[in-house]
Amino acid sequence: MIILETEKLEYSYPDGTKAIDDVSIQIPAGEKVSFVGKNGSGKSTLFLLLNGTLKPKKGKVLLGGKEISYSSSGLLDLRKRVGIVFQNSDDQIIAPTVYQDIAFGPVNLNYKKEEIDRIVSKMLDYFGLQSLKDKPPHHLSGGQKKRVAIAGVLAMDPDVIILDEPLSNLDPVGADEILDILNELNHSGKTIIISTHDVDLAYKWSDRVFLMSGGKLIDEGSPKEVFSNEAQVRNASLKNPVILDFYHELEKRWLATGGQQPKDIPELVQLLHKIDLMRVSVGPNTRVGECVNLGVLYGDYSKDGLYEAVNSRVLCKNDDGTAVVELNRRVLNPGNICVYNMDSFDKNEYEQIVAEYKINFIGAMGKKSKERAEEEGIPVVCNSGVIDKSILNALTGNRCLILTSQGMVEHTSKRIRDYIKKSGIRLSFHPIGKSAAEIDENAKKREENPEKLSVEENKLKVSTYDHGIEDEETRG
Numbered sequence: 001m002i003i004l005e006t007e008k009l010e011y012s013y014p015d016g017t018k019a020i021d022d023v024s025i026q027i028p029a030g031e032k033v034s035f036v037g038k039n040g041s042g043k044s045t046l047f048l049l050l051n052g053t054l055k056p057k058k059g060k061v062l063l064g065g066k067e068i069s070y071s072s073s074g075l076l077d078l079r080k081r082v083g084i085v086f087q088n089s090d091d092q093i094i095a096p097t098v099y100q101d102i103a104f105g106p107v108n109l110n111y112k113k114e115e116i117d118r119i120v121s122k123m124l125d126y127f128g129l130q131s132l133k134d135k136p137p138h139h140l141s142g143g144q145k146k147r148v149a150i151a152g153v154l155a156m157d158p159d160v161i162i163l164d165e166p167l168s169n170l171d172p173v174g175a176d177e178i179l180d181i182l183n184e185l186n187h188s189g190k191t192i193i194i195s196t197h198d199v200d201l202a203y204k205w206s207d208r209v210f211l212m213s214g215g216k217l218i219d220e221g222s223p224k225e226v227f228s229n230e231a232q233v234r235n236a237s238l239k240n241p242v243i244l245d246f247y248h249e250l251e252k253r254w255l256a257t258g259g260q261q262p263k264d265i266p267e268l269v270q271l272l273h274k275i276d277l278m279r280v281s282v283g284p285n286t287r288v289g290e291c292v293n294l295g296v297l298y299g300d301y302s303k304d305g306l307y308e309a310v311n312s313r314v315l316c317k318n319d320d321g322t323a324v325v326e327l328n329r330r331v332l333n334p335g336n337i338c339v340y341n342m343d344s345f346d347k348n349e350y351e352q353i354v355a356e357y358k359i360n361f362i363g364a365m366g367k368k369s370k371e372r373a374e375e376e377g378i379p380v381v382c383n384s385g386v387i388d389k390s391i392l393n394a395l396t397g398n399r400c401l402i403l404t405s406q407g408m409v410e411h412t413s414k415r416i417r418d419y420i421k422k423s424g425i426r427l428s429f430h431p432i433g434k435s436a437a438e439i440d441e442n443a444k445k446r447e448e449n450p451e452k453l454s455v456e457e458n459k460l461k462v463s464t465y466d467h468g469i470e471d472e473e474t475r476g
């Protein structure tokens with residue numbers, strides 16, 4: 001279903017600058033969408049048109065198939081359903097305290113006081129802003145203001161969330177946390193639209209990319225489609241995603257399988273050719289080209305796992321009874337990944353898991369899980385890019401535990417399962433602890449049989465995602 005669309009949209013500013021020129025787009029509900037384009041290409045103007053802040057000179061904006069109305073009640077309704085986080089947080093934050101700013105939307109929607117308190121408190125928790133709740137927003141740092149601005153929009157629980165450069169001003173871990181939240185909201189059914197100059201982000205994160213230049217839409221499609229046209233990306237004054245540049249260099253040197261488009265580091269690792277030579281002792285009758293079984297290698301000799309079964313082919317033989325062989329390794333024991341729901345943290349259960357699975361790598365995702373882990377004195381070694389890093393660690397035989405919260409369990413599990421399915425590597429994976437296992441079981445049922453969800457399960461899902469974040473959920 002198309003949730004938001006424009007038809008031949010045109011907009012010029014009063015000074016005559018034509019900022020949007022004949023733009024027709026269709027945004028399917030539930031997608032993660034990026035608008036990419038250089039400075040002045042029209043992204044912010046388009047976003048202001050999408051939520052009715054600006055009125056087009058020509059063309060239409062449609063929400064759920066209906067043309068939007070610019071009457072005050074029409075606009076109020078539109079803004080309830082389409083929330084926008086402005087590029088500059090100072091344009092957004094107006095109230096005297098952080099608390100009041102986040103409460104602004106719910107107050108205008110005439111929610112009851114207790115409901116407003118509940119929503120705001122959840123937002124403060126969610127964005128790690130509790131300690132700043134009484135501060136005037138203009139005394140906050142740029143990144144803190146950005147969090148307040150996003151929290152204020154999420155407090156209205158819109159179906160479509162538009163964020164103009166959401167990660168500008170944020171430190172890397174803070175940016176990762178916002179992405180976790182956006183992924184989680186998307187997982188609960190929200191449509192997320194961002195603008196960015198960060199081609200790496202657009203390439204890795206989005207389901208769909210719109211490329212803008214000079215107020216026009218010049219391309220659209222999946223990130224792989226849009227970024228495969230290098231000349232066009234260059235013409236739009238953008239760069240290739242770094243991961244693609246790096247991959248192309250490896251490809252040229254025969255170091256990676258050609259003709260692919262890895263999206264992230266785990267995908268890239270899967271494409272690397274293994275040039276793997278070793279000098280070994282061989283019998284007097286061994287000939288060049290023959291296969292030699294080297295048995296099981298481990299410790300310093302294994303590369304991809306704890307134990308590897310290794311066959312080899314003799315490339316050349318030396319006079320001293322040794323030969324150089326090319327190895328063909330098969331991992332016997334890749335590591336594992338456990339996912340634990342910190343919302344139902346139980347010290348005994350946690351300690352049992354760490355001991356039973358011999359956990360030696362712990363990552364935490366989401367503000368709430370990180371804070372809880374700190375309170376409990378858990379030795380977290382990774383707090384950003386947690387899923388990718390856990391996969392990479394598990395591939396080298398480590399035993400990883402991802403600490404996360406309610407809704408993030410489902411998303412995390414899906415990412416890891418997709419990786420296992422695509423790569424064919426038999427990593428062992430366990431949503432662990434009573435609560436995570438239950439969430440995962442329900443998610444699997446939904447995936448297998450989406451139309452047969454019982455009324456109770458549907459209710460459960462809706463209440464879990466109430467205001468997008470009832471019980472804090474996740475990422476990709």
Ligand SMILES: Nc1ncnc2c1ncn2[C@@H]1O[C@H](COP(=O)(O)OP(=O)(O)OP(=O)(O)O)[C@@H](O)[C@H]1O
Nearest residue numbers: 013015017019037038039040041042043044045046
């Ligand atoms: N208030 C305004 N009055 C006149 N021209 C404007 C105004 N705001 C933007 N413009 C012009 O409209 C064009 C599109 O600007 P817009 O802010 O939409 O670009 P953008 O893609 O969001 O850029 P950036 O990446 O820098 O945020 C630019 O040429 C800009 O100079």
Ligand SMILES: [Mg+2]
Nearest residue numbers: 043044087164
């Ligand atoms: Mg802009």
